[in-house]
Amino acid sequence: MPEGPSMVILKEEAEIFKGKKVLEAKGTAKIDLEALENRQVVDFKTWGKHFLICFPELTLRIHFGLFGKSRIDEPFDAKPSLQLRFTNGTFYFYTTTIKVIEEDLDAVYDWSIDIMNKAWDPAAARKKLKAKPDTLACDAILDQQVFSGAGNIFKNEVLFRTCIHPLSKIGALPPRKLSELVKQVHLYAFDFLKWKKADVLKQHWQVHTKNTCPRCDIPLVKKHLGKGKRRSFYCENCQVLYENVD
DNA sequence: CCGGTTGTTCAGCG
DNA sequence: GCGCTGAACAACCG
Numbered sequence: 714m715p716e717g718p719s720m721v722i723l724k725e726e727a728e729i730f731k732g733k734k735v736l737e738a739k740g741t742a743k744i745d746l747e748a749l750e751n752r753q754v755v756d757f758k759t760w761g762k763h764f765l766i767c768f769p770e771l772t773l774r775i776h777f778g779l780f781g782k783s784r785i786d787e788p789f790d791a792k793p794s795l796q797l798r799f800t801n802g803t804f805y806f807y808t809t810t811i812k813v814i815e816e817d818l819d820a821v822y823d824w825s826i827d828i829m830n831k832a833w834d835p836a837a838a839r840k841k842l843k844a845k846p847d848t849l850a851c852d853a854i855l856d857q858q859v860f861s862g863a864g865n866i867f868k869n870e871v872l873f874r875t876c877i878h879p880l881s882k883i884g885a886l887p888p889r890k891l892s893e894l895v896k897q898v899h900l901y902a903f904d905f906l907k908w909k910k911a912d913v914l915k916q917h918w919q920v921h922t923k924n925t926c927p928r929c930d931i932p933l934v935k936k937h938l939g940k941g942k943r944r945s946f947y948c949e950n951c952q953v954l955y956e957n958v959d
Numbered sequence: 960c961c962g963g964t965t966g967t968t969c970a971g972c973g
Numbered sequence: 974g975c976g977c978t979g980a981a982c983a984a985c986c987g
Contacts (some may be wrong), residue, residue, distance in 0.1 A: 715965045762966080779966045780984045791984080808983055810967080857967090864965045914965095921965090940978080944964080 715777045717829045717862020718906035720759040723783060727757045727766075733799040740795035742811040744773075749797070759829060760822045761861030765814075766797075772814040781809040826861040828902045835895045842891060846884020850877050850894070850955075851939040860898050867905070869921040869946045871897045878954035879938050879945045885955035920946040 714723070731754055738749040749768070756767040764783075766773040775781075775795070782789065784805040788796070795806045814821055825834035841859045842848070854860055854868040863871075872879050874897050877890065886894065908914040919927050926933050926948035938945045 719965080776967075777965090778983065779964060781966090782984090810983090855966095866965050941966085942979090943966090 714781055714783065715762055715779060716864040716866065716905065717759070717761050717827065718902055718909055719777075720762060720764050720862070721829050721906060722910060723764055724757045724759050726785060727804065729785075729801060730754055730797075730799050730804060731757060733801065735797050735799065737798040738795070740793050740806070740811075742794045742809075744811055744813050746795075749773075754799075758818070759862075760824065760827050761829075761857055762864070763822075765818070767818070770815070772818055774812045774814050775806055776810040776812075778808065778810060782807045783809075826858060828860050828862045828899055829906075833899060835892075835899065838895045838898075839891060842883050842895070846882060848883045849879065849939050850881040850883060850886075851879035851943070851945055852941075853883050853894075854898060855939070855941065855943065862902065863898055865943045866918070866921050867898060867901055868943070870919060871901050872945075872947060872952060873920045874901065876952050878949075878952040879947050881953070881955040885957050887955075890955070920948070922946065926951060 734751060734753045735749050738746040740746065752768045754766060755769055758765040758767060762776060764775040764777070766775065786802045788805050789807055791807055793805045793807050794809045795811055797804045824830045824832040825837055827833060838859050842853055850872060851868055854863050854871055855865065871894065875890070875894050877886070877894060883891070904917070905914065908917050920933055923933055923946060925931070929948055929950045931948065931950055933946050934949055935944060935946050937943065
């Protein structure tokens with residue numbers, strides 16, 4: 714459930730609990746659960762891969778990591794990190810990291826970094842990328858301070874769409890190519906959202922977990938690249954390696 | 960049993 | 974103190 718669009722879908726599903734009071738809070742999360750009881754949920758928000766449950770004086774920040782899941786009313790056979798019971802149902806979170814935010818959210822989050830947010834600012838993303846010309850394209854897309862909400866699927870699909878080799882240096886991309894990269898991360902986010910909602914996301918993967926290039930019909934390369942050595946799927950033929958940074 | 964994964968954090972280096 | 978890297982952690986599948 715981790716990438717940004719999935720958080721947006723969860724937020725929509727969570728709307729039934731908006732305005733409701735927590736009757737009971739349980740779970741393994743190392744937070745003050747009792748402090749949540751009798752508090753009213755005033756809003757649900759998302760920032761990239763963060764799912765935010767807003768109460769009048771505090772916010773719960775829920776991060777799903779790689780394996781996080783959530784359910785409404787139908788629990789899994791596992792210990793939840795958090796479960797919130799309301800009058801109209803129970804919200805369960807599993808394998809998540811939960812933190813309490815006491816500060817004003819606008820002071821904590823720059824909403825314009827979140828690719829799913831209305832305030833998403835492509836010019837700011839461009840500027841940040843240009844400031845770090847030696848960054849590899851495969852790392853740039855995963856940088857949550859540039860593209861909050863983008864993950865490994867984004868990385869592979871966007872680099873394929875834009876015909877950029879994952880080991881290209883950001884500073885070597887022609888200006889139009891850089892703009893295209895930024896734009897496509899945003900476009901893919903909303904394709905991801907649409908396809909995930911329709912439960913057809915995987916069908917639309919062009920290279921992620923695939924063996925053959927859909928354009929060239931030759932075998933794709935699968936390698937673990939970049940800082941985090943995350944798996945990359947790419948076509949050596951149609952994805953151009955830009956590497957001269959002046 | 961092992962290896963692998965839509966991710967992040969932190970200890971331990973140089 | 975910095976930036977970088979690898980380990981650690983999480984749950985489940987093949």
